Amino acid sequence: MVDLSTNCAGIRSPNPFWLASGPPSNTGDQVSRAFDAGWGGAVWKTIGVPIQNVTSRYGSIDYGGKRVVGFNNIELISDRSIDVNLKEIKDVKRRFPNHAVVSSLMVETKEEWKSLIERCEEVGVDGHELNFGCPHGMCERGMGSAVGQEPEVLAEITSWAKAYAKKPVLVKLTPNIGDIVEPGRAAVKGGADGLSLINTIKSLMGVDLDKMVPLPVVGTRSTNGGYCGPAVKPIALHMVAALARDPVARKLPISGIGGVSNWRDAAEFIALGSSSVQVCTAVMHYGFRIVEDMIEGLSTYMEEKGFKRLDDLVGRAVPAFVEWGELDLHYKIIASIDRDKCIGCELCYIACWDGAHQCIEKGKLGPAVIENGHALPQVKVPRILEDHCTGCNLCSLVCPVDGCITMKRVDDGKNPVTWNELVAKTQLIKAH
Template sequence: MSILLYKDISIKEDVAGCLLCNDAPCSKACPYSVEPDSIIRSLIFENKLGAVNKLPNPMPCETCDTKPCKEACLKGKINEPIQIDRIMKVISTESKTKEEVVDLSIDFCGIHCENPFFLSSSVVGSNYEMVAKAFEMGWAGVAFKTIGMFVPKEVSPRFTSLSKANGPFVGFKNIEQISDHTLEENIEFLKRLKKDYPSKIIVASIMGQNEDEWTKLAELMTEAGADIIECNFSCPHMTAKGVGSDVGQNPEIVDLYTKATRLGTNLPILAKMTPNIGNMTIPAIAAMEAGATGIAAINTIKSIMNVNLSTFSSEPNVEGKTSVGGYSGKAVKPIALRFIHEMKNCKELKNAPISGMGGIETWRDAAEFLALGCENLQITTAVMQYGYRIIEDLMDGMKLYLSLQGYKNISQIVGQALPNIVPADKLERDSICYPRFDRDKCLGCGRCYLSCYDGGHQAIKINEKTKKPVLIVNKCVGCHLCVTVCPVQAVLPGKRVNTKQ
């Protein structure tokens, strides 16, 4: 009974420990050619419908007594193997979803893209072999790692992460600079990619140190076969003066360098914006007025993280020292969405094409960026964490979502969420949505009581006999802290009551 009652929670916990192996031994061990690694990966990336669709029919796992997949699971070398049999049993109770024909192609800056998923300008797209592999797997384009006239000298190490409760990292810091290949090498990479993959979109990210360099780089990227030029006005940790986020914070310099770039190309230009600023619309407007075609946002956020309390050094630890670096990953998604909303809500920018990035891991994350007005999506940190293979669930999950919602083309959801984000003074304030307790699901753990009493409005008490929560209606303000903290989803939004006198 409980495994089905709590199946969504059970599945999340069971798959959370998966090591997401390359060439997974669990799938290699299955005598029935079931691929549990692919199914579990879909569950991890919020593509449950896709996971169910991958189940064979009939289901051999139900009659398999030896469980060779669990025997082969590398997690068993740490503590316990992933409960593959239990995962399969739970999701096999779900019905398969028929996928209607859905078009993921979308036009961006006047260029047709087979889907909106691009690699963003970083190490994940920094040479021919890497990008070619990504293209073969289904990525529609790449913003190639930023190219300059100089090759920076890098440090080691240059990456670190922020984790919680031994789960996958939620935040990532890097102090890496632009491409460590020469200008000539990068131009050759772009030429080969465009020759071998003519239908894929090449965005050449550039960074100059003066007007002449911006113009020259734009000319060279155009000659190399790029489809779009991206001006990197936003890297937060460049060592040279007058580059990176120093540029993006100054609308006058943004104007100057955008005009210089436009002198060197007739291609669409994206101005990549820095989030290390209070109002992104100011430099974004300057870029558009100076000749940019669209905006890319957001780049990484200036950060310091993981101070060692024994040595007082911070990470990445370079001989006991570090520097302010760029913060990315799932944790920055709300910040990225906020900046994108502000730009789409600005009259001077509302029609500007936006390439959105910042914390996209799953198809659901991607759909949120599209719903807030983006027409293109760029991804780095999730690829660094999980590999190019995430494109499978990005596309499959997106298609299944669109199909179930009755959409035929991905462009139909672009901007759909914008009307529902309003100024605070426009929100309904004459009613309360009270919480509702699911008595069957409630375990009696008291988490809702603790949070409400210590961090809310003391509107919950515990029934001494059942050990389950009871709402004190005249104290409840409908804040939904209890809904948020319940570990088993037993507290839900309930009835909305008008409070206007």
């Protein structure tokens, strides 16, 4: 059996799967049911001065018959009183002493931060997450992403929190910035114990073309919201990895967030440096029950790969994440089509011809094969122009048949050279 237990910035939990701060972690009842289902931790729905919400609050992108590929919300922080939230946290911690309960916090003044942090610790939270990320509503009031976008302010408020907190402090980062490393380093400067990211991405979900109001519709108006769900995973992975390899920020453990729907997504976040992962949209879509497959899938994968503890997997793929200039310019692959698997859809051909580098030729029909007086359907297998193929990979990505188009290595594997090396060599020549 592999050991999935984790210690993320000093916050311990039986597995790395935490509910992200959001509607699924709004109440003690929900968090209790989540823990019963198998979740290892929960970041409580952000607590602060109670707000008033609007309806509707959510929008989604559907694609290819799948619902909620991308999701956004214009919901604010908890609309329940601080007292009620704290009482329920206390109850949950009493029932689940070994699970992680993290208080997500968002207030304005130094006094408010002090009071809220101390009160949360009194009811037994295992850590705090400073919500410097929400890109809607709260930022207009000087909180959420308004803080996350100002490294100086972020560092300062983090240092306040650290001064009052005995428990670990995670800083939740907004992706709505130019370079995630800046707020990451600011969190280091402020003394944070860890980072959690990403918060949602500023977004507009679409437009109701009958009403001429963007989505989600609130009466006759709409506003920008926070984008999340499976579609944001690549953006989140990049930001997690950028921090995991940054010489300054990498000292902080990471709780990875952004489009995690299954164990494979989670494993990717972990391999890029996360020691816990947080999930919200997938739970909003399918419920707490998805954690069963996440635990089982991750355990099986780790067992098959020989990872005994979660820590063995954390950050494993980070060293391979480099700048473009460090890539091997001599590494050469070309596409290869398996004639037996090809179904003749020509999607590779049209993608290459119109959308890439014109290296695939249309297939030709062979002589007709007649059976029972009818010509058997034939497959026109396209042909890769191997001398021209740039190895871009587009054909294999659009091919609907698994394993039909593969990329074959054609270089000799020797003498790798990077752009940075070439530049350095040129400069060396110039210097002489």
